Amino acid sequence: MISPRTSSCIDRVNQYKFTNSAASNSNFVNTKSSSQSNFSLDRQVQELKDRVHHDAERVDEAFRVGVEVEACLLDEKGIPVTAEPLIKELAGTTYEIDYEYGACQFEYKTSPVGMNNLDYLNIVFEQFIESLDRFIKKAYKEKEVIPVFLGANPSPEIMKEGLITNKPRYNKLADWQNSLPDVEIEGYNFRAAYVATAIQGFHLHLQGKNPKNTTIMFNHILNIIPSAIVLGANSRLFAGRVYSLHEPRIHLYDQSEQQNSGFPAIPRYLDGIGDYIDYTTSREPKIAKDYFELEKERHDDARIRIGPDSYRVETRIMSVQPTSKSLMAMAEFFIGYLNRAIHEERELRPLATLREERMAAVRSGYYAKTHFNIVDTIKAQLDFARKGLSDLGVNAEFLNILDKRIENRNTPGEYVAKLWSKKFNGSVNETIYEIISDIWQKTKDNQPIT
Numbered sequence: 001m002i003s004p005r006t007s008s009c010i011d012r013v014n015q016y017k018f019t020n021s022a023a024s025n026s027n028f029v030n031t032k033s034s035s036q037s038n039f040s041l042d043r044q045v046q047e048l049k050d051r052v053h054h055d056a057e058r059v060d061e062a063f064r065v066g067v068e069v070e071a072c073l074l075d076e077k078g079i080p081v082t083a084e085p086l087i088k089e090l091a092g093t094t095y096e097i098d099y100e101y102g103a104c105q106f107e108y109k110t111s112p113v114g115m116n117n118l119d120y121l122n123i124v125f126e127q128f129i130e131s132l133d134r135f136i137k138k139a140y141k142e143k144e145v146i147p148v149f150l151g152a153n154p155s156p157e158i159m160k161e162g163l164i165t166n167k168p169r170y171n172k173l174a175d176w177q178n179s180l181p182d183v184e185i186e187g188y189n190f191r192a193a194y195v196a197t198a199i200q201g202f203h204l205h206l207q208g209k210n211p212k213n214t215t216i217m218f219n220h221i222l223n224i225i226p227s228a229i230v231l232g233a234n235s236r237l238f239a240g241r242v243y244s245l246h247e248p249r250i251h252l253y254d255q256s257e258q259q260n261s262g263f264p265a266i267p268r269y270l271d272g273i274g275d276y277i278d279y280t281t282s283r284e285p286k287i288a289k290d291y292f293e294l295e296k297e298r299h300d301d302a303r304i305r306i307g308p309d310s311y312r313v314e315t316r317i318m319s320v321q322p323t324s325k326s327l328m329a330m331a332e333f334f335i336g337y338l339n340r341a342i343h344e345e346r347e348l349r350p351l352a353t354l355r356e357e358r359m360a361a362v363r364s365g366y367y368a369k370t371h372f373n374i375v376d377t378i379k380a381q382l383d384f385a386r387k388g389l390s391d392l393g394v395n396a397e398f399l400n401i402l403d404k405r406i407e408n409r410n411t412p413g414e415y416v417a418k419l420w421s422k423k424f425n426g427s428v429n430e431t432i433y434e435i436i437s438d439i440w441q442k443t444k445d446n447q448p449i450t
Contacts, residue, residue: 044291045277048306052211052273060310064207065331066112067121069149069320070200072105073136076144078155078432080104080163085139095131101173102197103165104153112207115335115392118328122398122446125324129444146436149443150416151233151249151319153198154432156240159190163197172287183255186243195256198239199249202232202320202327204334205305207312211273213342214304214311218276219269220341221302223349224334225317226357227378230365231402232330233413234319237435240428242417246365249319253299260286261299261316263355269348273311276304301358322412322439325448329398333385336396340388366409378406404450412439412449 073081083099083106090097097106110124136145148154164174177193184190208214235249236242245251254262260283270276280294288294295305301317315334321327340346353371360368368374382402389396405411416435424431442449 041281041291045281048277048291049274052277052306055211055311058210060207060209064112064114065118065121065335066110066205067125067327067331068107068109068201068203068205069125069327070100070105070107070202071320072102072148072153072198072200073145074104074148074153074155074432074436075146076433078429078436079157080153080155081140081143081145086136089135089139090131093131093135095128095135099165099167101165101170102153102158103163104158105165105197105200112205115339115394118331118335118394119397121331122324122328125327126446129324129446133444146433146440147443148436148439149200149320149322150237150412150436150439151200151235151247152238152252153200154237154240154416154435156428158198158239159194163194169287176286177256180256180258183252185245185248185252188241190239190252190256192256195252199235199253200320201316202318202330204315204331205312206315206335206338207310211311214313215270215272215276216342217338218302218304218313219348220338220346221313221315221334222264222269222351222354223341223346224337224381225263225301226354226361226368226374227381228315228317228330228333229358229361230368230374230378231333231405231411232318232321233365233411234321234416236413236417237420237432240432242420245363246368246411246413247319247362250317250362257299260297262301263358264300264302266351269351273304273306319413322443323446323448325398325446326401326412329401329448332389332394332396332399333382333402336385336388336392336394336399337381338388339392340384343388343391346384365411365414366406375406382406401448401450408450410450415449 073083073086075081080103082103087097087099087106095108097108100107108128110121113120132147136147164170174193180192182189183192183195206217208217229247229250233247235247236245238248266279280298281291285294286297288297295303299316302313302315305312305314318330321330357368357370357374360370361374366375382399386396386399416439419435419438420431423434
């Protein structure tokens with residue numbers, strides 16, 4: 001079980017905050033006139049490009065990393081439970097959480113730390129899980145409630161009406177998605193607006209040294225997206241069924257948002273942040289009113305975020321992992337690989353090849369058929385990541401989890417699918433309860449699935 005830990009380093013790290021306030025970044029004026037809005041956006045974009053040019057020679061601390069994790073709540077009957085009582089219970093504490101699109105979802109973010117403190121994030125998550133267990137018992141005294149750290153919600157009830165959080169931004173997103181076609185997977189159809197209520201992600205926020213470094217980091221991240229999908233898949237059990245796809249979460253999300261999510265639709269690798277600004281403004285906004293909302297509106301596998309005093313890349317491709325050690329393993333993979341790739345000026349692979357590998361990884365995982373052996377590619381990238389961590393003077397404490405997954409051709413998603421076959425007794429809800437209980441125990445014990 002989790003041993004007591006000192007929290008002294010929490011105070012040390014809380015001084016760092018990632019912010020992305022549109023108000024602090026722009027003078028954008030929201031008007032009813034389309035021509036005035038376009039003029040304001042054009043002016044805002046030019047101001048951003050001028051700032052990028054001004055910041056070209058700045059050098060910030062490399063590889064500060066923040067982590068964002070989404071989870072959901074189910075009861076002993078496998079029914080979604082609204083997260084609002086828990087969010088209110090944790091308000092004002094060290095482990096404050098926030099609302100997400102789905103009413104039963106919540107989001108936990110860490111403050112960013114330097115790479116030499118990455119192991120500390122494991123401690124932060126251990127303490128968070130320990131506190132979460134306590135606060136759930138306080139917030140839900142009348143029933144048993146289990147937090148689910150899987151990439152998709154296993155409850156068959158998740159696609160019913162009334163499960164979208166009643167907040168203006170989420171309501172606007174739902175209105176837009178209600179106009180989209182249903183999402184299809186293996187003969188089953190789901191409302192596009194409901195898919196995001198049922199899937200959870202794990203996002204890394206990686207701060208670059210300057211605009212150019214951030215651009216290079218973005219380009220290299222695209223090269224390991226297929227591998228991240230294979231290693232981090234965690235969602236074959238979705239809405240009461242086990243699907244054959246290695247990662248149905250991504251398949252569903254890509255369809256539910258159409259061109260607003262997926263592998264970035266760039267025609268070539270970025271030469272600079274200016275290219276990304278042009279890319280962000282190249283599509284018609286869905287609900288956004290300024291550049292920073294446009295930036296946030298794009299749910300690509302990786303996206304660049306321009307903060308008031310920093311530039312960073314946010315990864316959005318990975319399912320949330322069941323344990324903090326697994327989260328850290330994926331963080332080590334990304335950071336170690338990026339450090340080595342940037343230092344060695346590693347050759348970038350063709351975007352068309354990466355798109356093909358991504359689709360194959362979503363379908364078939366370790367057994368994906370592409371022009372290259374995907375397992376060999378992953379092994380080489382893990383080795384590259386280990387060297388990159390060594391270059392940073394960081395001991396790779398968690399990468400062995402991913403080595404074992406490759407060796408065993410296993411993921412949390414495969415583990416859950418096998419558990420379903422083993423435990424299914426004819427009752428979907430009872431079996432879901434057994435599975436989420438098993439995973440929650442592993443989460444509390446920080447026992448990675450390999």
